[in-house]
Amino acid sequence: MINRRGFGTAVGVSAAAVSLTGVRGPQIASAATAAAAAPGTHAAFPQLKQIRAGLLNVGYAELGPAHGPAVICLHGWPYDIHSYVDVAPMLAEAGYRVVVPYLRGHGTTRFLSERTFRNAQQSAIALDIIALMDALKIEKAVLAGFDWGSRTADIIAALWPDRCKALVSVSGYLITNLEANLKPLSASAEHTWWYQYYFATERGRLAMEDKTLRHDLTRLVWETVSPTWDFDDATFERTAAAFDNPDYAAVVIHNYRWRLGLADGEHRYDALERRLATRPVIEVPTITLDPERDPFTAPGNGASYRDRFTGAYEHRTLMGIGHNLPQEAPAAFAQAVVDVSHI
Template identity: 65%
Template sequence: MLDRRTFHKTIGLGTGAAAASLAGLPGVARAATGGTPAGRSGQTGGRAPAIPDLAPGTHTSFPRLKRIRAGVLDIGYAELGPAHGPVVVCLHGWPYDIHSYVDVAPLLADAGYRVLVPYLRGHGTTRFRSARTVRNAQQAAVALDILAFLDALRIDRAVLAGFDWGSRTAAIVAALWPERVKALVAVSGYLVTDRARQGEPLPPAAERPWWYQYYFATERGAKAMENKEYRQRLTRLVWDEVSPTWDFDDATFARTSAAFENPDYAAIVVHNYRWRLGLAEGERGYDRYEDRLATGPAVTVPALTLDADRDPFTANNGDGSGYRDKFTGPYAHRLLTGIGHNVPQEAPTAFAQAVVDVDHF
């Protein structure tokens, strides 16, 4: 088992209740459970409390943001809730930022959780501590950022919850370092990248939503991300396409797109998608972790997966069957109806309820 106190030095990166709880929850079509013993509860104990319904967009901002040195980064993050409450770390995706959780975080804080929402590398107020650090966005690097974040805050275990890049990152931490993860909420299920399989084509209709991934593989795409006007238009187009039922306004997009002005944003985004396709190299220091991830390690901690029926990336009608075998601990799956890709911002009550419920498995 890797010693969490020394893993940064080791790789040379610096120091540093499932169905019952668904009653009356808006947007939830169905729930499937598996591997959750009847009556089991986590360390939080007792029945999971019901999260009050909250209209998306009720909140628009976080309190003053914080920063902390963590591994190779100076991480900017929002924090809500009691300082000694059970910890939940909420991880955003692309092209999004911490505002995906602007309604979820207060709901969880009111339920007694200490909620931490960090900007991922290349986003918002998060900065690399050294100009010499490679602007690398391979999956192991992003996951180790979150371990460094927990270490810097002296947090031994936390519930991890995420979507898109955040879902992948949370699942990686849960799979490789389960002792650090109390429970997991993962939108779209098991997203750990298998680079060997990335070389094989999907059916054409399934390839279509990934147009930007192939665009970023070209120098034209990289230049578009470096150009502020095109970056804004491109990311806004992605929002419209992957969340067709989300009625967000210009101000909502503007609050998030401010995070895309990070000086390393374009480099991080382009490297992430090129690395997935085998078009960009990673760093040798992460090889040991990528080798383990290439085996498709199972997630053994309590997990609840979410699919959204209006998300173009949702597969198998949202039943979760394509990744069910990757979750071997207490488990539940839910399908959200009328919801697109940005699940926590489009359906904050359902997302927050998933966090509370999985913490009571």
């Protein structure tokens, strides 16, 4: 049994802004020690599944009992479902039905129609997950994610709280405000976002379409945003295979250009984007996680987004951990899911 002290020792967890005091789920069980939950314990998922959902044929991993409480784990960029390769078995062992989908443009997920615009604006991706839940007959789930996955989970929690039992969001409140994105940041912050501006150019688009250049660019991002994560070549290559999706470049480029106001979305999502522009609060029970060594982590130990969460809430900072938090600190991520689901 992994106790909380073991988590704190293993990944340097500190808690702040706690309002869930005394509310804890059962501790994640493993082979008996925290060492069994170390990053890299698992190399792959069981055989993947496919299902038609909305505009997509979604590829996904599923572990755990079919009638267990549902948890949907959402990856970011430049990552894939393997960010949860150690998290998912721990949650499945604890009795959860764990679903880990490839987002549009990644892995084995495909658009059903060649005519569909390869759109990656935030509301479109969120609706993909609602459609997946419908297809899998999941009425309500704990949503957990980082990067694109945090944003997607935040949106569902804010706009469709009836579908979200609880939320684990790495880096807090990530719903995009297009107007705010037009304002310059500090020089150091702009430097951290270098690839976003690269993708705004034709050179950046061509680089994402070139397999070798894409490979080297995404690996560089891994190295710079997770400076303490000593991943090996095999770990990166397992994820990089998901970037060979024929729609990958188009989806990634549109996502970052849309965020900067350099690419249009689709009118069908206008009403949702207007609601998101108001920065809607999230009322479902939430644990936010800040990776301390992630260059994107805002200062203030979660203070910058605290007012966006109005329900039961706890914030945790993971010392020494970088951007790909669930793969770097799987035990701490899994425990957050268990804890937030037992409020």
